[in-house]
Amino acid sequence: MLFMAGSYDFRTIEHKWQSRWERDSLYRAPNESDKPKYYALEMLPYPSGDLHVGHAKNYTIGDAVARMMRMLGYNVLHPMGWDAFGLPAENAAISRGADPAAWTTENILNMRRQLRLLGAGYDWSREIATCEPEYYRWNQWLFLRLYEAGLAYKREAPVNWCPHDQTVLANEQVVDGRCWRCQHLVERRNLSQWFLRITAYADRLLEGLDKLTGWPERTRTMQRNWIGRSEGATFAFRVEGVDADVDVFTTRLDTLYGVTFLAIAAEHPVLKSLERIVSSEHAAQIAAFAESLQSKSELERTSLMEKRGIFTGAYAIHPLSRERVPIWVTSYVLAEYGTGAVMGVPAHDERDFEFARKYALPVVTVVVPSTAQPDGALEQAYVEDGRLIASEEFSGMSSERARDAIAQRLAALGRGKTSVNYKLRDWLISRQRYWGTPIPIVYCGACGEVPVPDDELPVLLPPGVPLRGEGSPLATVREFVETTCPKCGGPARRETDTMDTFFESSWYYLRYLDPHNDRLPWSTERAAQWMNVDQYIGGAEHAVLHLLYSRFFYKFLHDRGAVRGADEPFENVFHQGLLLRDGEKMSKSRGNVVGIDETAEQTGVDAMRLFLLYVTPPEETSDWSEEGISGRVRLLNRIWRACEPFFDAPRDGGARELPPARNAAEKALLRAVHVAAKSAVDETLSRRFHYNTTIAKLDELVNLITVSSGAADSRVAAYAVRALPILVAPFAPHIAEELWERFGHTTSVHLEPYLQPDAGALAVDEITLVVQVNGKVRARIVVAPSIGEEQAFALALEEANVRSHLDGKEVRKRIYVPGKLLNIVV
């Protein structure tokens, strides 16, 4: 094969080293080591079939960090696996008749090949795939531990139900209120579902966030908002004419006397009791109203659609004023939030105000600004705190005091108490799908709900199940459903729901530590050795879901003693930015996907890796660019050519020793080597990972080497060239390894210590001081770094241009910033 003049054979080299690293298991992380441990982790991918350069950005960042830390003397664990259960496999089965297991295995094979093609240094001996019985067995095992602890439970809950396909749909599968597959209107239906009681950990999940200083602030904020803790009070309205209470939660107890209606959800249980007292006309209207809301998603009800409601014909009794308050069923109060009922205070709540206007309900102002006098009718709700009026003996109090006083009064009456409410709801893990972990529960006519004993795990997913996209697939498999009760031996049926795939991914990082353990999901010893994850890298789209679920699992495991130390799994989290092409996300439907295979073939993966790290800081969105990558190809070729003269030369035993600089040019070259090394080390240890600046320093270094290439006898030039493989090793691992070998080394460059930045080499003999007059640069003087203030001003005043700008004016002030500038104010 012919190569263009001045370029190196990246195809052969990259292939050669990928094979050799694998043969030598170069990146295997020993459990026992004298070095400090470092756990580097990227979010495990779903095996969708093909990697593109967008995926590569994530893995390149993680790989650069892992390689840097290895060269900085850490025992680095850098594992990889597959989030292999999930919907796409099932869709392939439905649309093309593919077997989900075979389809997934095939994709894993291809993507594992492509990850190797990236040159990423993973410890493949620890690889996991969540769809394998060896893995999901422990999923079931963990479910049973949660079940024992009362944290997994089954209850009725409204879900998205497609009446045509006879199945539950995930929220993401509901498009504009319709089933994404058959376009039938989706209904909300109450079904019995499995939940995990994450709300039991709400406060700890919230408090833990304060300690996570290695997480992006906006991710922590998002989790705080998601948990949505609010302090207030829960109290009861008695329903007139029935022996029933309606509980209400509010953070604004100070507005209690402003209540003009009681708003309840269309699914509120009290409606059943009301049927007995309201007219049949009202009852029919309520039923029709509830039905009209059935297909509406939460988003539509609370935000998109106009607020609607209907008077039930029933009244509640205000707990303090004893006034009659009409009960309305509304679209904007949701059964699943809080108590499913809110007190309607139009004067002091925007939503209630809007609703009251529409239905001509009275607006009673009970809080006024403490600084201003009340004036006429409100144009909009006054939602701030203030001073109470028209509130019996609470009038005149501040909002803050009134909240306490009213809470005490309600408590004394036995009608309420202070309470805390969360936006966070329990995690629905039931899926009526095939390609997931079977929930290990059996239903027995005599014993009821019975957990499958540990020694009967795993409950295997039966093969060859016909998938038509309708109903619950496992429910159609008689051999699966029909079983015997573990307790009494009588006939029983198995649970046919499978688990949400977020269940598997909530603890996978622990299985890497002990992937072949067949007695436990991991041993406490291994967890103690490796946890927690020092650096976790993945997309911001998981800021709440995956990262919150994992924290929940980890706290539970910590409580059980299964993990020790910190009760947070991820010490540091980094979100990489998107990679776009022509400003758009890469996708098959847009036809703008840049594949790994074609990139490896056309430019090489070292160039691709350098480009991905160089084009923007890693957390920013970046754009794929053919021109951009050709710039990195040029850099690699220039590195190669700089090194070529040293191939097969006698090995310089002292290559690591800092040679003395004979002149300014050599001093500059030496400095450039160490500036690049310092940048790489600093960007890693600061966890800023702005390797774009590090690679720019490498550009500068190579520029200097190119300029000085004539000086063949220079020890400094030889030193600089021999440093190149080490400097670029974390970013362009293949060319680094090849150059290292050609320099006569027989061990891997990736096991070498990184170049230690040397203070002497970084120091400068002279600096340029900027001389300003009135803040404008008028001269630059080259001086020794140690120059004193008086001496600096003396030299500055000798500059003709400085003098001309002073020109007889009076010097009012002199500012001296050592090493930077001096400023003369006249």
Added chain:
RNA sequence: GGGCAAGUGGCGGAACUGGCAGACGCGCUGGACUUAGAAUCCAGUGGGGCGACCCGUCAGAGUUCGAGUCUCUGCUUGCCCA
């Protein structure tokens, strides 16, 4: 509607702590080499002015000897929530 982040040459970006704005790369221009192209190397490249100089980091104000960086107001874009 609310919250957060960000706006720097033709383009991606650098300037991390208030101290030379535009490092480095892409693109472009000129030159060397070459039959020619590609590749490579060298030089130039924010705007204006012959020039000393002047202007310049979304817009406007402020703090400061000094602001891309800090404060306030507004605009635009992105993300998250509603």
